[in-house]
Amino acid sequence: MIWKYQIYLKFKLLNIMDVSICITTYKHEKYIKECLESIFSQEFNGEYEIIICNDNSPDNTEAIIHEIITTHPKGSKVKYYKNTPNLGYVKNTLYSFSKASGKYISILDGDDYWINPLKLQKQYDFLETNPDFSGVGTDSKVIYEELSKPSHNFSNHLDQELTKDNLTDLNICQTSTFFFRKNILKPDFPKDIISADRCLYLLAGCYGKIKVLPEQMSTYRQFGASISKNVTYDMMKKDFEIVPFIKKYNSDYKSSKLKSYFYYTLMTYSNVITKFNFYKAATGYFFNNVLSKFSLNPIKLYLAIKWSKHTINQKYQIKVENNSFI
Structure with missing residues (x-):
């Protein structure tokens, strides 16, 4: 137990975070506060930082973030960056990863929010105790913002352990549930692509398995005008x-x-x-x-x-x- 405490102290002295929560946001003035509040309500016994990369939103997203930073008791955990001009979703996502100092990265899109206060703790504990896994996701609740469609679960792989042989399956886990080891990232991660999530899951499969926890721990908002609905x-x-x-x-x-x-x-x-x-x-x-x-x-x-x-x-x-x- 003494050596574990020594390692813990070393991490703190080096200012290395346990988890970096990376948020990309664009025109999310209606949702960003709920997104951040869902992080602040996490029951996590480690240290985390929140990396927000705003891709030059033309609305009040930035003003809301600044207000939270200055008024919320946990606002100091937020590290805020704004892209001018905007980078686009994939490049902005990779930029947020580059600013992370955590051992692990947890992704949360600015229009989603977590619905389980133990999400971070469960995923952190899982990777800490399972070195042969490179990432862990969860199920999520799909909600339709502009349609009267009923919500439903997202993942087709609940409570499964996935290897590179099945990481080309559909609906593994939604991006806002994914939690992974930062050291799997590579400097030549392709930038001129659409599917950063698919690329990230496949990359994680290069270095270990992925676990999908069965609980719904995040929402996934679906919009009629989202990028995924209008690709050519x-x-x-x-x-x-x-x-x-x-x-x-x-x-x-x-x-x-x-x-x-x-x-x-x-x-x-x-x-x-x-x-x-x-x-x-x-x-x-x-x-x-x-x-x-x-x-x-x-x-x-x-x-x-x-x-x-x-x-x-x-x-x-x-x-x-x-x-x-x-």
């Missing part, structure tokens, strides 16, 4: 830069599986797309998905081909129903 084909195809980046740090990732994953997202999430580009993405998905699951067993090969064709047809029909083709 040309925007989404930038995510292919992630493939060589991930392969650089763990060559055990199968290239065909990574490419299949990003062709799937290109085919699925591009809400402005021509039929020609849809079929290009579908062809890439089909080829790489079958290749990643290739087997000399004829039944398994048949099922891989059948499922790939089914997925393409399903996504095509969704595009037709949503009038996504141009």
